[in-house]
Amino acid sequence: MALLIKKFGGTSVGDLQKIKNIAKHISISREAGNDIVIVVSAMGNTTDELTQMAQSISSNPHKRELDMLLSTGEQITSALLSIALNEYGIPAVSMTGSQVEIITESLHGKARILEIKTERITDYLNQGYVVVVAGFQGASLSHNGSLEITTLGRGGSDTSAVALSTALGAEKCEIYTDVPGVLTTDPRIVENAKLLDLISCEEMLELASVGASVLHPRAVEIARNYGIKLYVKSSETNKGGTLLISNLKPLQLKRGGLELTKTVNNLEIVEQQVVFGLSHLPDKPGIAAQIFEKLSEADIIVDLIIQATHEEKRNDITFTIPEKFLERTINQCDQIIAQIGGTYNFKTNMTKLSIQGAGIMGRPSISAEFFDTLSKANINVSLIATSEIKVSCVIDVKDISKATRFVGEKFKLFGSQILINPSLKIKDEPEVRGIALDKNQVQVSFRNLPDKPGVVASICLALAEANLIFDTIVQSERTTELNTKDISFTMSKDDRKNADHILKNLLQKLPGSIIVDGPAIGKVSAVGAGMAFKVGTAGRIFRALANEQINIEMIATSEIRTSCVVLEKDCNKAVTAIHKFFKLNE
Ligand code: ADP
Ligand code: ASP
Ligand code: MG
Numbered sequence: 001m002a003l004l005i006k007k008f009g010g011t012s013v014g015d016l017q018k019i020k021n022i023a024k025h026i027s028i029s030r031e032a033g034n035d036i037v038i039v040v041s042a043m044g045n046t047t048d049e050l051t052q053m054a055q056s057i058s059s060n061p062h063k064r065e066l067d068m069l070l071s072t073g074e075q076i077t078s079a080l081l082s083i084a085l086n087e088y089g090i091p092a093v094s095m096t097g098s099q100v101e102i103i104t105e106s107l108h109g110k111a112r113i114l115e116i117k118t119e120r121i122t123d124y125l126n127q128g129y130v131v132v133v134a135g136f137q138g139a140s141l142s143h144n145g146s147l148e149i150t151t152l153g154r155g156g157s158d159t160s161a162v163a164l165s166t167a168l169g170a171e172k173c174e175i176y177t178d179v180p181g182v183l184t185t186d187p188r189i190v191e192n193a194k195l196l197d198l199i200s201c202e203e204m205l206e207l208a209s210v211g212a213s214v215l216h217p218r219a220v221e222i223a224r225n226y227g228i229k230l231y232v233k234s235s236e237t238n239k240g241g242t243l244l245i246s247n248l249k250p251l252q253l254k255r256g257g258l259e260l261t262k263t264v265n266n267l268e269i270v271e272q273q274v275v276f277g278l279s280h281l282p283d284k285p286g287i288a289a290q291i292f293e294k295l296s297e298a299d300i301i302v303d304l305i306i307q308a309t310h311e312e313k314r315n316d317i318t319f320t321i322p323e324k325f326l327e328r329t330i331n332q333c334d335q336i337i338a339q340i341g342g343t344y345n346f347k348t349n350m351t352k353l354s355i356q357g358a359g360i361m362g363r364p365s366i367s368a369e370f371f372d373t374l375s376k377a378n379i380n381v382s383l384i385a386t387s388e389i390k391v392s393c394v395i396d397v398k399d400i401s402k403a404t405r406f407v408g409e410k411f412k413l414f415g416s417q418i419l420i421n422p423s424l425k426i427k428d429e430p431e432v433r434g435i436a437l438d439k440n441q442v443q444v445s446f447r448n449l450p451d452k453p454g455v456v457a458s459i460c461l462a463l464a465e466a467n468l469i470f471d472t473i474v475q476s477e478r479t480t481e482l483n484t485k486d487i488s489f490t491m492s493k494d495d496r497k498n499a500d501h502i503l504k505n506l507l508q509k510l511p512g513s514i515i516v517d518g519p520a521i522g523k524v525s526a527v528g529a530g531m532a533f534k535v536g537t538a539g540r541i542f543r544a545l546a547n548e549q550i551n552i553e554m555i556a557t558s559e560i561r562t563s564c565v566v567l568e569k570d571c572n573k574a575v576t577a578i579h580k581f582f583k584l585n586e
Contacts, residue, residue, distance in 0.1 A: 042073025
């Protein structure tokens with residue numbers, strides 16, 4: 001008999017009729033002879049409504065009480081669905097996260113799962129029951145051994161379902177939602193977004209962490225780590241849906257470490273890089289497109305790209321290329337500057353250093369520790385690019401052995417985890433598989449920071465200590481006459497609200513520096529596994545935006561993702577433009 005885990009999201013359990021329909025769906029699956037564990041979300045907008053209730057009483061409700069309150073949403077659905085199943089003659093029992101003993105770390109609001117006890121669920125299954133588990137919640141063990149209710153973070157029922165699949169050794173995990181599966185983008189923005197039959201966990205992880213709410217990124221991380229067969233399907237039609245795939249060898253589940261696997265898996269070193277810094281470029285639509293089209297005309301494959309704006313509204317764009325393209329790039333840059341103005345410089349003998357691991361996600365302390373380690377070794381970082389699962393920077397080749405030693409020790413990496421010039425396998429993957437939009441972001445810049453080791457580390461550490469998650473850190477190459485630098489990053493609106501005090505404290509330690517909050521923005525990200533291998537993808541993305549006269553405020557890339565920060569008013573237009581440009585609806 002196969003064990004199936006089926007998760008139903010908020011809209012799919014939005015009213016009583018829908019809950020009854022699910023009970024019918026389950027009866028069919030049961031008749032096929034399967035054991036079933038169901039995970040449910042709160043009905044419709046219940047979680048939002050409960051949050052608003054708490055906030056109407058207190059602007060800063062106690063996090064423990066908020067978890068007590070929010071966990072009731074899922075508890076209601078689980079009981080109602082169990083009642084419905086019993087009504088249809090299917091023996092069912094509902095359970096909260098604490099009753100199952102989904103043990104989490106003691107962190108209210110975004111706890112990670114450490115372990116799931118399977119005895120009670122297995123007992124019920126053996127007795128022929130369908131078990132309905134309330135998603136999004138667990139319990140932490142307090143110091144005196146009593147259980148405290150915790151929640152996993154918004155969208156966390158997906159994570160409950162995949163974690164239960166891992167602990168119970170389920171045959172597959174199906175996430176039922178209000179769309180036919182994972183689409184090329186959010187159908188609320190682009191009506192003719194297309195269903196993807198398959199998507200790699202790496203691509204989905206990037207998409208989910210930059211706004212594709214269809215899956216919780218941590219659910220993807222668990223599926224990838226433990227090789228769970230994960231499907232996303234429509235709760236209305238129950239048709240094929242999307243299957244997530246991964247080539248990684250699954251990890252062994254270790255006691256107490258379900259979601260807390262090793263944070264950093266690899267240190268990657270890519271030698272013979274050149275950093276090109278174009279500065280004082282006009283800040284208007286089409287500039288980035290022009291530059292990267294010009295580079296791709298000469299078949300130059302560009303690696304990292306970052307763009308940040310500066311005070312006087314002139315842009316800097318920095319990118320890296322392998323040294324073999326140096327002559328050609330100089331040639332193209334001369335032409336670019338002649339056409340659009342500005343200046344450029346380049347630094348040879350540079351090395352890209354990256355830490356990589358799915359456990360980096362959602363843990364700002366990891367990038368902080370990485371930069372702190374480099375600064376303690378007195379190494380200056382000249383360019384930073386971050387994604388959810390990789391933090392990269394570029395350093396001088398003379399510092400590389402010191403950096404390897406310090407970082408390797410810090411993250412306890414063995415020789416085999418240090419990858420030097422890893423060869424990228426060329427696969428026939430699309431350069432853009434999907435597009436995500438995150439409107440819940442703000443842009444914050446530090447200007448006039450001293451250009452010396454340790455400054456980035458101190459900013460990252462201070463934010464990380466307060467558990468504030470920052471992303472898309474962009475440090476450009478321009479150094480002013482005063483030997484200062486600018487750094488920009490994005491963070492969620494909520495985290496920005498809580499960061500005031502920390503940012504002010506930081507400024508006191510950085511005399512002469514200022515903090516500038518950017519205009520209302522959104523982050524548009526194109527993701528595709530083929531991006532790293534194709535010439536000119538970035539240029540095409542920027543061209544799609546330029547054609548619509550959309551100005552790009554910031555650019556940040558990782559190997560398989562290009563993110564552009566654009567003004568809030570341009571967000572939907574930007575997603576639609578890229579979707580159309582890459583013919584994703586065909
Ligand atoms: P649930 O309540 O079932 O968990 P969510 O609202 O969390 O559902 O996620 C489903 C929603 O995700 C869809 O209604 C859709 O608007 C949005 N979405 C964003 N990006 C995508 C995408 N690439 N594919 C499918 N849906 C997406
Ligand atoms: N109900 C929670 C939320 O709205 C968890 C979930 O639906 O996954 O975020
Ligand atoms: Mg969801």
